[in-house]
Amino acid sequence: MNAPPPTTNSFERLFSPLKVGPMTVPNRICETTNTIGAAQMPGFVDDSFMAHHVAKAKGGTGWIGSETFLLDLPLPDEAADEFFPGTGAVRFPLYKMPGFVESLGRFREAVHAEGSVVVCQLTLLNFTMAASSVPIVECYDWVPHPLDASEIAKILHTYAEAAEEFVKAGVDGIEIHCAHETLPQTFLSPALNQRTDEWGGDARARTKFLRELLLGVKERIGDAAAVGIRISGQEAREDGYDPVELREMMSHVAETGTLDFVNVDVGHCWGKPSYVQPSYVGHAIYRDIGRALKVDLDGPAILFSGRVTDPGIAEQLLQSECCDLVGMTRAGIADPEFANKARDGRLSEIRRCIGCNRCIGQSVNSDVPDMFRKPVCSVNPEVGNEIFYAGKQAPPSETRRFVVVGGGAAGCEAARVAARRGHEVTLFERGTRLGGQVNLAAKAPGRDSFEDFVIFQESQLELHGVDVRLEAEPSAREILALEPDAVACATGSQPRWPDTPGVRSANVVQGWDVLAGKAEVGERVAVVSHEDGFETPNVADFLAAQGKHVEIFHKWLAIGSQIDRYSIGAVMGQLVDGDVAIHTGMRLAGVADGKLEFVSAFNDRNVRFEGFDTVVLVYGSQPDTRLYDELKLAGTTPTGSTPKLFLVGAAWVPRVLADATQHGARVGMEIG
Numbered sequence: 001m002n003a004p005p006p007t008t009n010s011f012e013r014l015f016s017p018l019k020v021g022p023m024t025v026p027n028r029i030c031e032t033t034n035t036i037g038a039a040q041m042p043g044f045v046d047d048s049f050m051a052h053h054v055a056k057a058k059g060g061t062g063w064i065g066s067e068t069f070l071l072d073l074p075l076p077d078e079a080a081d082e083f084f085p086g087t088g089a090v091r092f093p094l095y096k097m098p099g100f101v102e103s104l105g106r107f108r109e110a111v112h113a114e115g116s117v118v119v120c121q122l123t124l125l126n127f128t129m130a131a132s133s134v135p136i137v138e139c140y141d142w143v144p145h146p147l148d149a150s151e152i153a154k155i156l157h158t159y160a161e162a163a164e165e166f167v168k169a170g171v172d173g174i175e176i177h178c179a180h181e182t183l184p185q186t187f188l189s190p191a192l193n194q195r196t197d198e199w200g201g202d203a204r205a206r207t208k209f210l211r212e213l214l215l216g217v218k219e220r221i222g223d224a225a226a227v228g229i230r231i232s233g234q235e236a237r238e239d240g241y242d243p244v245e246l247r248e249m250m251s252h253v254a255e256t257g258t259l260d261f262v263n264v265d266v267g268h269c270w271g272k273p274s275y276v277q278p279s280y281v282g283h284a285i286y287r288d289i290g291r292a293l294k295v296d297l298d299g300p301a302i303l304f305s306g307r308v309t310d311p312g313i314a315e316q317l318l319q320s321e322c323c324d325l326v327g328m329t330r331a332g333i334a335d336p337e338f339a340n341k342a343r344d345g346r347l348s349e350i351r352r353c354i355g356c357n358r359c360i361g362q363s364v365n366s367d368v369p370d371m372f373r374k375p376v377c378s379v380n381p382e383v384g385n386e387i388f389y390a391g392k393q394a395p396p397s398e399t400r401r402f403v404v405v406g407g408g409a410a411g412c413e414a415a416r417v418a419a420r421r422g423h424e425v426t427l428f429e430r431g432t433r434l435g436g437q438v439n440l441a442a443k444a445p446g447r448d449s450f451e452d453f454v455i456f457q458e459s460q461l462e463l464h465g466v467d468v469r470l471e472a473e474p475s476a477r478e479i480l481a482l483e484p485d486a487v488a489c490a491t492g493s494q495p496r497w498p499d500t501p502g503v504r505s506a507n508v509v510q511g512w513d514v515l516a517g518k519a520e521v522g523e524r525v526a527v528v529s530h531e532d533g534f535e536t537p538n539v540a541d542f543l544a545a546q547g548k549h550v551e552i553f554h555k556w557l558a559i560g561s562q563i564d565r566y567s568i569g570a571v572m573g574q575l576v577d578g579d580v581a582i583h584t585g586m587r588l589a590g591v592a593d594g595k596l597e598f599v600s601a602f603n604d605r606n607v608r609f610e611g612f613d614t615v616v617l618v619y620g621s622q623p624d625t626r627l628y629d630e631l632k633l634a635g636t637t638p639t640g641s642t643p644k645l646f647l648v649g650a651a652w653v654p655r656v657l658a659d660a661t662q663h664g665a666r667v668g669m670e671i672g
């Protein structure tokens, strides 16, 4: 299929250059800072870091914000021996490590070679010290140490000193992180800054810390790099600043004449709203805050971000004067080439971010030690594996015949990768559409963007010439009759049934069937949950949105324990809006006539609930390996060859979408 001709004109503003202080950004598309943890050694600028972030520059993103750089935390002398566990405090600032400036310089060269610019974010992210001793992050009650004047002086010095090091590496811009509960925000916030000295007080007084900080940085680096801030457009917390007060504070900060850009977003690192907006949140909903700053501030360029996944929306934000630059960060994780594809008019080839937040969830997942935590994206298997995939781009030495059975995420991705590499691929799907479980997830309120992944796969399989056969469930014999060189069984999984007395009765149904619209559900519903991800709240939301009375009974301490903290607020907010009641520590012991008997997860006490019309089970799923087992037994094709056999995705082990996509892609590579 021939690519359509370039349609650059439809994105006229998006692809126009912009001068921001001393740097020229080649277009308006920005990778705002995203600490996804691309380096093998956390915090370093190594080959993996380069491969991940330079891919976006290669793909046409003009502004590369890469990952945040944590600054030194100057401890007061009297606390020099203290250790601060679990606070994000860094005692060995990496920018002071030997070789750091050189490695950052290499990164800058690689980004420049693609015509893009490097902007580095400097962060004092700690909840140990703050303007006042008020807990900063609402979900924890950590009381910080209030900074005294000498500590403030040390910290201001740290920012200026660090900026100078980054300029030595030749970076184009320096961004001071003042959003997301970082230290400068604790000074700006009327909720967090309760000081009565010169660093606290009215809106102007609360900007003093930031004004001094910027003047100090500017004094050290002059015009060697653009200088800007990242700021929350409103605090969205009790007694926090609102957009009106932000505008007042920004006018005082702008008076310093130090600002080349202002990067504005909204949200915090917990609850609702989150600055990494999940799928439940609309696109660019805080755009008016960008527009207001653009009206107020004469000099600095305004960068706005917040779930802009589509180049069309980005262009519209620019055209309607909401901003001068658009953050499209997860858009670039999901598809580092999206900018070039948009510029060239290859819009249907863009793999869109679905707002699942797996990327940020994984990057802050404290269950996995830093050293072993790899970046991940649900829809893009190359994330975190860029070097591995780069080595696999060469076309195969011979074309193989590859049969994939099952058109869920794993099957589609296996077929897509294999066909793109030049193999001859046939994909069988028993349903009427590709997508498998992704289609079910997309039925839940606020999850419709998941369908984008299905649409992407459909158009990719067509583009790469995969022979897709829907409503087809071939037997092992029929598959072998095709004389395949390789077969991938991506036959997915089936919902799990517990062997609890009474569950196999008419008014007990599976959550999957509810989402698929196959189950009849009454007005009073008990959702019994043995699952810790999004499935339980998705099913409950789906039913509550139909006006049903829903109660969740969860096996352990809390539902959604595997949901990232950037999404959980929106998820729980929806359940609150739907008046969904949640009971925890409940193990189902029996069901009969709308009565449920539970045994406590923590002792042997039994608890009874009654009056339910329907019981919905959300118990996870178990692999469907029937076809794989048959093929293993059948062995050879009619001509006597033995195809390579793979068990892929949920058919191997049911996990999350990212795992299915990655597994599928690996198989698509491994067939030769």
Ligand SMILES: Cc1cc2nc3c(=O)[nH]c(=O)nc-3n(C[C@H](O)[C@H](O)[C@H](O)COP(=O)(O)O)c2cc1C
Residues within 6 Å of the ligand: 032, 033, 034, 035, 036, 067, 068, 121, 177, 180, 230, 265, 275, 276, 277, 305, 306, 307, 308, 327, 328, 329, 330, 331, 359, 360, 363
């Ligand atoms: C994995 C990940 C890590 C992030 N880390 C940072 C960070 O260190 N500093 C920051 O200011 N924003 C960080 N962000 C927020 C992004 O800069 C951006 O504001 C957010 O993803 C919303 O924009 P988007 O909808 O274009 O992705 C991170 C986002 C992601 C996905």
Ligand code: SF4
Residues within 6 Å of the ligand: 330, 331, 333, 334, 352, 353, 354, 355, 356, 357, 358, 359, 360, 376, 377, 378, 379, 380
């Ligand atoms: S993991 Fe999900 S939210 Fe993150 S970039 Fe990929 S699709 Fe978007």
